[in-house]
Amino acid sequence: MIATASGVVLGLCLMLACKREERGLRVDPPSSSRVNSKTLSELRPGNAQVVSAQNEFEENAFAMSEGKRLYEWYNCVGCHAHGGGGMGPPLMDAKWIYGSAPDQIFATIVEGRPNGMPSFRGKIPDYQVWQLAAYVRSMSGQVPKDAAPGRDDDMNVKKPEQSTEPQEPRSTGGVPKSAERPQ
């Protein structure tokens, strides 16, 4: 009885590990989707597309490490630094101006936001935006620790995402005073 139970537990553990390590190298074939189809308005011809609030990449270590690479690659570091913020708001704290849900972060990247955040519509493929969104949430400990990136590829400036304590996301209640002035 105990042997069977431990066998089942072991099997489940192994299966979980497989999911964590899954590498989606061959993503959607190019013709199957339009890039960044989400827009500000819900009004659209034909059937409305629904973007799910959950981001499956948040349980996938490979996807999040790709997000971490792309965060440098697409120069998110230029404004947000390695999470501490600079010209843009910090991403490693619990404060969210435009929402902490995965699809809200997706929208922030794709649509851009007032006072500086540019729109990356059409410039970053959908799946990479989701990888970035998963990584951005890992910076404040919003994702499972076992999948969050464990180390930096360059000099450490802060604790790795894996060691970040989960923080309860809270809204700042609007745009900060410093960002209100036209830039």
Add this chain to the structure above:
Amino acid sequence: MSARGRRPRHHALACPAFVFYALATAGCTGSQSILNPAGPNAGNVSRLWWLMFYVCAGVFLLVIAFLTAALVRTPRKTNKLAHAPDTEPDARRERRMRGVVTGAVVSTVIILFVFLVASFITSRSLYALADPNNLRIKVNGQQWWWQVEYENDVASQTFRTANEIHIPVGQTVTLRLTSSDVIHSFWVPNLAGKRDLIPGHETTLWLRADTPGTYRGQCAEYCGLQHAHMAFVVVAEPAEQFNAWMEAQRRPAVAPVSAEQQRGQQVFLASPCIMCHTIRGTDAGASVAPDLTHLASRQTIAAGMLPNTRGHLGGWISNPQELKPGNRMPPNPLSPEDLQALLSYLESLK
């Protein structure tokens, strides 16, 4: 036995012989072989290789000859009875055995010492080409391609290209090697030995090609998923041809002429391409992927993996993950018209 019955046995013998011959000679020719040197560095290395090969082959044959002799030789007749206990060693035999062992040890030490000296001389010769006046080329290894930068004291004269290194025949070039992610290794067997590319550290390699030609190079240090597809070519050409090439590479990209090429440029600038690639003379200036300013002048795409033709380029742009899984370029969902226009534009970038 009939002739018919013997035929298969004949084939069975001929086949392994043919395979062995094919394998033995496959490495001796071609554009990626240490036994086909095209410059002084590779020449010295291959001479050392041949010295070691002939000496070791000689030793091997000698050992096999003695072994065979020992096996087939009939033992010398002695007066002793076969079963008599060997209480007293035979002084003559002992002397002979001592002589044989001493001879073998001494000749082994001498051979190894000769190898040591030859290896030392070869290694010294590899550094003899160092000269501050050499043409300087900086090579940056990245997963999984090579960024090549021709350096110059005048900043506007430097330019970048990828996966293809042109060098003038008969002139020594200094390659400054580094990496921006993991350790790679730069290896053009026809021109020089391997040299590692280490992140955060610079290594130097000098090479000279004395014979014009196109030589294939390959990453020689396992560096991840597509290590096997991280190749490049070195084109050694006469000085005037090389200078013409260099002048052409320094110029910014040609402006699109036809309407389709103009549309292709718009597609390039409005799509994800612009996030990673540079085309000098346009707004595209990102530096994490190969410089495409003179893409059409290169022989290959995807780091020596595919010939640079319109069809391969189209397939590569549409879904690079299908051709080279794990590489850093995402699939690009473009409409067929946009893709064709983009291909026309890229093909015009001579």
